[in-house]
Amino acid sequence: MHHILLALLAGDLHGYAIMQSVEALSEGAMRLGPGTLYGTLKRLLEAHLVEETEQRPSRDDDERRRYYRLTPSGRAAVRAETQRLARLVTFARGHAAMTVTA
Numbered sequence: 001m002h003h004i005l006l007a008l009l010a011g012d013l014h015g016y017a018i019m020q021s022v023e024a025l026s027e028g029a030m031r032l033g034p035g036t037l038y039g040t041l042k043r044l045l046e047a048h049l050v051e052e053t054e055q056r057p058s059r060d061d062d063e064r065r066r067y068y069r070l071t072p073s074g075r076a077a078v079r080a081e082t083q084r085l086a087r088l089v090t091f092a093r094g095h096a097a098m099t100v101t102a
Contacts, residue, residue: 001040002085003030005049005070005078012053014065015041041068049074 007013007021018041019032032040044050053067070078 001044001049002078002081004032004037004040004044005074005081008050008068008070008074009078012055012067012069014067018068044068044074047073049077 003022003025004018006025007018010021013021015034015037019034019037023031041050045052048071050068051071053069055067
């Protein structure tokens, strides 16, 4: 979920663009299949973290594409989760140096 929310920080995206963005953000470590993406988007829609938009970047855009955007709650959620992860990384870095030798 966090990766999808991060991808949508850049603006409104359709499903395939979200998949590409997540792959780029994770440097290829995470590849979402359509089932995973749309199942997660459904949960994000139900939680009111994202919403579908009718706006199109151009008139030539395929009308079958669905575009998604972050809601204000979605922006708050991605910010909070990013801060939580940053605290975990800080903690891990501080404790990784403290290795126990037998």
